[in-house]
Amino acid sequence: MPNFKGLHLYDCKGAFRLTWDERGFAVTEEEGMFLKTLIKWMRPKFCLEIGTYVGISSSWIVEGLQEIGGGIYHGCDIIPLYIEEARKRLGCYSQNFWKLYLGYPEEEKDVIYDFIFIDDSHVEETVKKSYTYAKKHSRSGTLIVFHDILLPDVQKAIYPDVATLLKTTPEKQVGLGLIVV
């Protein structure tokens, strides 16, 4: 695996072209494909997503795991209805590859994740809490991916780990950011 500690921005064309309102809550197809590619490349044993919503990004991640034939995805959200929708959506994949939780998966407290995707409320305090939870369940080399990394609140939550705040404009606030712990 290449040693690429630090922050990397993935300039998703689709994501950068659309505003937040147009794009809605979920990752774009291009971002999803990127997540799946990361999964297939990393071959993580344990994956966590904070902010599963109705299971769109989850589907990309779980599909990647199923294609490599290993690993498990833990997804969580705070809205029960979203969890139920995600459960339906993930129903087409083997249950060996995924589990869903309401709130952080506290019952998995001893699990150390290899891959974490944070895409929750995008409010500084929430992202900070999720980032702290993610780091607590990481090892050296865990890949943490943030959605909408350029949103000021997301940036503030991960600062000073990232050291410099990135320039944003109203049109350019989404995209994926990768941090290797």
Ligand SMILES: C[S@@+](CC[C@H](N)C(=O)[O-])C[C@H]1O[C@@H](n2cnc3c(N)ncnc32)[C@H](O)[C@@H]1O
């Ligand atoms: C932008 S959506 C996630 C979209 C999803 N990742 C996708 O691409 O399909 C954000 C989600 O985070 C959830 N959320 C907000 N705060 C949360 C928290 N503290 N823990 C887990 N999920 C949270 C919201 O309920 C919402 O469903």
